[in-house]
Structure formats: structure tokens, C-alpha cells
Amino acid sequence: DHANGADHVGLDVDPVSGTGTVGAYDRIAAYINYVRATTRHPVVLVDSGDWTMGTIYDLTLGDLPLALLFMDFMHYDAVTLGNHEFDYTPRGLARILLAARHTFGFHTPIVASNMNLGGNTDLAPLVGAGNLIDTSRVVGLNGVRVGFIGLMGEAAAIDAAASAPVSFFKLSTHYADIQSLVDTLHDTQGADIVIVLSHSGTDAAGTRGEDVELARHVHGIDLIASGHTHTPLASVHAVTNGTWTTQIIDAGAYGTNVSRIDLTFKPSTRTTTVNAFSNVPMTDAGLAAVSPGLVRYEVMSRIVRFTDQQLNLSLGPFFSTTFPDYSSPSLGTGIYHPVAAAAQDMVSNGANVVPSPNGLGDLAADAERNVPNAIIAATLAGVGGNPANLPTYDFTPFQLGVVATGILRGKLRSGVPISFADVYDVLPLGITPDSSQALPVGYPMISLYLDLADLKKVAALQLVAQTNLVAPDFYLNLSGIQYSLNSDGANAYFKYATAAAVLQVTSSKATAGSAAAMQAMNALATLGSDSGAALLTAYAAGNPYAGAMVKLNDARHRAR
Incomplete structure (x- = not known):
């Protein structure tokens, strides 16, 4: 019996009651405990x-x-x-792992089979046989030996831009x-079953993608627990490779689901x-x-509440200047303080069939422009409204705000107050170069001057993503400008x-085996x-x- 967690597990909180409606560590813990208590054979998590x-x-x-802590618990x-484990660079990841080891003796085995340290000395002490991170792992369960390998997919490796010099060989x-x-x-370490933990993924149907190709090309994998693409699979997908069959499962993302597959070993x-x-x-x-009566695991709920209290206290200096009613013991006056309401659900346009302007993207881009402009205005007022009183300060307001869809993570729901935590979750990713921060959380805000030609290129980049020539992550949400297309250029x-899409x-x-497509290429x-x-x-x-290629040519080319 194997359970597969999900990307970005977190606590999805309603700020009114402090109770999440989807996901949450305590629900996942309750389900895992139930499976372990009611299953009459070994369970792998x-x-x-x-x-x-x-x-x-x-x-x-x-x-x-x-x-x-949750994984250890x-x-x-x-x-x-x-890829997100490397958002704080290899040094940051090493600090996180060492903090967990020092604080509560973190010892959950990590398998990273296609990782190359590239000379990095931060992670090196944690990598190797018998260490926290290893190339593979084998465990014995009631006489059955289960082997694990872990893989970073090619697309995920590209997304792990801050991992250098650590790299991952292409699958x-x-x-x-x-x-x-x-x-x-199988042959040396005696594994009866091999499970691949793959941060690679499939398409929404589970029929294409890096993990499907992995199963088609590598013989002897019993199960691929797939991740990265945020594509929860409603059924297990079998991939045949000669006489061998590999099963693929994917729980999805954000802790919304836990996948369970029951296997019998012969x-x-x-097999x-x-x-x-x-x-x-x-x-x-x-x-x-x-199971009727199965509810969230209270012990895990208490751990989460303790963490909430610690966060509410540590963010006190910020909250005390932001919320007049802040009180460190009260979560509703700090991390779950209501700050706004939405008339409709606001979600990332990355889920749209065609990325286009939407409320959440526009809100984020507006905030990126308006917040620094408010700071500039306050600074100007503080020097009597005369820029000459602070000659080293640039009082030029920002006219354009840009936020890429790929960094929009949270959602703002209608019908409930939107809390500080909800707003934080919209743009939670990245690392800052500010070395004075104890934890370098958050992408830095970057400002620059653009001329008209540059602005046209920014608008063109938005169009490139809107025509699905690149991943939706690269769609640019814009604030502060409006543009139109001239007819000849648009055509x-x-x-x-x-033509590029064709x-x-x-x-x-052609790659998938279509003879007609291969002939056309x-x-x-x-x-x-x-x-x-x-x-x-x-x-x-x-x-x-x-036919599609020919019809896209000019009339003079078709006449030849």
C-alpha cells in the first residue's frame, strides 16, 4: 500500500474560524493514520x-x-x-535541513538520484551513503524489500534556476x-519492488509527459509517484514497456489530495x-x-496552532505598525487578520486555456506599482513636498508594474474575509539578495527604466504567452499601460x-510516432x-x- 503526498502542502485557512476547507496537515495526518490502522499489510508513505x-x-x-517536521512526525x-527546494539556493537548502536536524532531529530519507553537486560544499556534508540525502534507498517491510530512487525532471530542473552549481542529468x-x-x-540490493519518486510529471490525462516516457524507456519500475505538473490523476495509469508494466500515480498539488494505490507483489x-x-x-x-467519524488529527492541529502562534509573535513588529488591534495571542489580529474581501474568486490565469488579463494578475501588478509609488509619495511629503530637500532620492513614480503568472500561487476566495496569510500566499516564492535577512524570503522588487522600443517588446512578450507559444508561467501581467495592435503587424x-504552433x-x-507528422517534418x-x-x-x-504548413505560406509560395 503506497500513499503519495502532494506538492506545496500547506494549511488553507479561513480567517474567520481558522479552519481550512481544503488540504491542511491535520487532515492529511488523519487520513495517513487511518490507512495505517486499518490496512493489514505494510504501508509506504x-x-x-x-x-x-x-x-x-x-x-x-x-x-x-x-x-x-510534518514529514518526520x-x-x-x-x-x-x-525545484522549489532550491529556491533558496543549495546553501539555503542546507541551512533548512540543518535547522530541522538541530531542532527536532530531522531524519526523513531524501533520495536524489540524478543530482550532481558540481562542487557545492554546502550540501556535500548531507549527501552520500548513510547520510540524509542518498542516491537510492531500500527498506524491508514484512519480508518484502522496497527500493526508492528520486528524480528531478528536465522541466523542473530548468525551474530550479537557483540550484547552481548543483545540476541534474536529463532523463x-x-x-x-x-x-x-x-x-x-533489483539485482544487487535485493529490492522486490522499485518506486520512483519523480518530480517530472505528466499531462492532465496521465498519458503524456516525462514520467510516461520514463516508464516507456526504463524496465523494472513498479510505480512512479509523479509530481511537479500539479496534475491530480483520477485513476492509476499503466504504461507497458515490453513485458513490464509500470503504474503512474499523481496526487496533485497544495495538499488537496492524497493518492493511495494497493499493490500485490508476486x-x-x-511483479x-x-x-x-x-x-x-x-x-x-x-x-x-x-470513514464516518474520521476527522482532522488533533495532535497535528495543535502543532500547527503552536506554529501559528510563533509566527504571530515573530511578525509582531510588522503587525503592530500595520494593524491597530494587533495582539500577539490573537491570530485573528495578526497572520489571519482580515484585510479585504473579494466579490468573486480570484485565481491565477495560469489555469486558463489561453492566459489573459484577469483579476488576480492585475491586482498583483497594480500592487507592484502602487505600493512603491505610495512609499515615494510618503517620502516626498516627509521632506515638505520638495525633492530638492532629499537630492539623493529618486522621486520618479513607477508607471509600469509587471508580474509573471508563474509566481502567482495563492487564490483569493469570495464569501470569506481575505487574511494577511491569504495575501502572503499569492506571491510567496523566491529569494532576495538582501544578506541582512535571517531568511532570504521573497523575490526582490526590481526597478529599471525602459524606452518605447523596450515597452513594445514587453507587450509583445505578453502576446507570445497569450498565443500559447510558451508556458503560461511566462505570461506578463501588466499595470499602468494600454496598448493596441496595428492591423498589418497583427496579421x-x-x-x-x-505557424510556430503548427x-x-x-x-x-512525430515524436509520439505519427507517420503523417513525420512525413510532414x-x-x-x-x-x-x-x-x-x-x-x-x-x-x-x-x-x-x-496541409496546415502549406496553407500558412503566402499565395506565391502555394502557386509554385
Whole structure:
């Protein structure tokens, strides 16, 4: 029996009652305890990365990291590293792990099989056989030996921009190395079952993506606990590789679900079969559906409340100047202090089919512009309204605010007061270069001067994301400017954008094995030597990919 946690587990709190409606450590703990108490065979508990970042509890990472305390408290068998574990750089990650070890003896095994330290000396003391971070791990459970490896996917490695000099080998070019790891677990270390904790992911259907390709290319993996793409799977997905079948599960993100898969191991064939699967929502109703009377685990609730109190106290200097009614014992006057209300739910536009301006993105961009402008105005008033009284200060107001969709994490719900914690959760990511901070929390605000040509490029970058040529994370939410397109330029842009999209789709289909798509790509490759003859021939024969390419050419090209 295997349970898979979720990216960015946190406490989703209603500031009125202090009770979350979805997720939360205490619900997850209650479900895990229930499974362990009612299952008559061994239970394995794992997490596939990104167990930091995304909530106000990131402020505990420097002394009493709640996420790590939870994993230790719930006795996780193994976890792997996600890209967000490196948001504070390798040095920051080492500090977090050492703080957890010093404070409460953190010892949850971390497997990171494709990680290369690249000479980094901060993590080095924590890596290696018998250490906190290892390449693999094998545990014995009632006579069955379970082996674990942990992988950082290629897309996730790109997102781990602050990990340098630590790097991760590309899965698609190192399947042989991963196969060797799996073979060693089976043949040398005696693993009966091999589980891959993969921070790579699949598409929403679970039929494409890095983890699907991993299962297709590496033989001997029983289960892939998938992460990173925030795509909860409603069913287990089987991938066949010759005579071997690998199962893929994904709980999703933000602690909203916990995946459970029940497997039977057959010693005679050394294979596993699936008996049952569920992806249980971590809500009060979800727990009750599992078993009437199953409620949040009170011990974990008390730990969370203690953490809340500590945060409320440590942020006191800020709260006392922000909220007139602040009192350190009262959470509702500090971290859960109501600050606003929303007429409708405000969520990231990254979930839209086509990213476009929306309330949360616009609000974040407006805040990025208006807050520093308010500081400038207050500073000017403080010197009598005369900039000459403070000649070293730049009183020029900011005219443009820019926030990328990829760093919008939280959501602001209608119907309940929005708390300080809710607002914090909207933009919780990143690291600052301010070395005076004990914990370098938060991306820095960067200011610069742009000329008209630069502004046009910013607007063009927004369009590139809006036409789905790049991931929604790169969509730019803008505040303070308005732009329009001239007709000739718009026609040319959307034509080329469509051509790029056609090439993306055709290339993807060719890689997936489509003969028609491969024919179209090969014909396109000869365009310079045959003036499009092969492409036109494929089009005439009814090849849809070649047809799309031909129709995107100018009339004079089609006439050839």
C-alpha cells in the first residue's frame, strides 16, 4: 500500500474560524493514520518534491521548518527534492535541513538520484551513503524489500534556476543510467519492488509527459509517484514497456489530495498487480466519505496552532505598525487578520486555456506599482513636498508594474474575509539578495527604466504567452499601460504564431510516432532544396500536417 503526498502542502485557512476547507496537515495526518490502522499489510508513505514554498509557513524554514517536521512526525519512508527546494539556493537548502536536524532531529530519507553537486560544499556534508540525502534507498517491510530512487525532471530542473552549481542529468538522454540504478536495486540490493519518486510529471490525462516516457524507456519500475505538473490523476495509469508494466500515480498539488494505490507483489514472477486506487480529497467531507467519524488529527492541529502562534509573535513588529488591534495571542489580529474581501474568486490565469488579463494578475501588478509609488509619495511629503530637500532620492513614480503568472500561487476566495496569510500566499516564492535577512524570503522588487522600443517588446512578450507559444508561467501581467495592435503587424504576428504552433504540434506528434507528422517534418526539411515539392505532394495526398504548413505560406509560395 503506497500513499503519495502532494506538492506545496500547506494549511488553507479561513480567517474567520481558522479552519481550512481544503488540504491542511491535520487532515492529511488523519487520513495517513487511518490507512495505517486499518490496512493489514505494510504501508509506504512518500512525497515527490516541492514540500517547501507556497505558504506563510515558509517563514519557519530557518528555525523550525513545519513541512519537514510534518514529514518526520508522520514517518515518511522517502521523499525527493523538487525545484522549489532550491529556491533558496543549495546553501539555503542546507541551512533548512540543518535547522530541522538541530531542532527536532530531522531524519526523513531524501533520495536524489540524478543530482550532481558540481562542487557545492554546502550540501556535500548531507549527501552520500548513510547520510540524509542518498542516491537510492531500500527498506524491508514484512519480508518484502522496497527500493526508492528520486528524480528531478528536465522541466523542473530548468525551474530550479537557483540550484547552481548543483545540476541534474536529463532523463531523456540518461535512460541507460536510470536503468542501471533500477537494475542495481533489483539485482544487487535485493529490492522486490522499485518506486520512483519523480518530480517530472505528466499531462492532465496521465498519458503524456516525462514520467510516461520514463516508464516507456526504463524496465523494472513498479510505480512512479509523479509530481511537479500539479496534475491530480483520477485513476492509476499503466504504461507497458515490453513485458513490464509500470503504474503512474499523481496526487496533485497544495495538499488537496492524497493518492493511495494497493499493490500485490508476486514473488514467483517478481511483479506487482494493482488491487485498488484512490485519490482522496483532503476535505472534511472527503475524510467522512472514507470513514464516518474520521476527522482532522488533533495532535497535528495543535502543532500547527503552536506554529501559528510563533509566527504571530515573530511578525509582531510588522503587525503592530500595520494593524491597530494587533495582539500577539490573537491570530485573528495578526497572520489571519482580515484585510479585504473579494466579490468573486480570484485565481491565477495560469489555469486558463489561453492566459489573459484577469483579476488576480492585475491586482498583483497594480500592487507592484502602487505600493512603491505610495512609499515615494510618503517620502516626498516627509521632506515638505520638495525633492530638492532629499537630492539623493529618486522621486520618479513607477508607471509600469509587471508580474509573471508563474509566481502567482495563492487564490483569493469570495464569501470569506481575505487574511494577511491569504495575501502572503499569492506571491510567496523566491529569494532576495538582501544578506541582512535571517531568511532570504521573497523575490526582490526590481526597478529599471525602459524606452518605447523596450515597452513594445514587453507587450509583445505578453502576446507570445497569450498565443500559447510558451508556458503560461511566462505570461506578463501588466499595470499602468494600454496598448493596441496595428492591423498589418497583427496579421503578420498571428500568422507566424500560428505557424510556430503548427510546428510544435507536428513535431510533438512525430515524436509520439505519427507517420503523417513525420512525413510532414521530413518534407519541411527539404524545403530549401526542392522548393516545397515534397510538402505539396504530401498535402495533395491528404496529409493534414503538410496541409496546415502549406496553407500558412503566402499565395506565391502555394502557386509554385
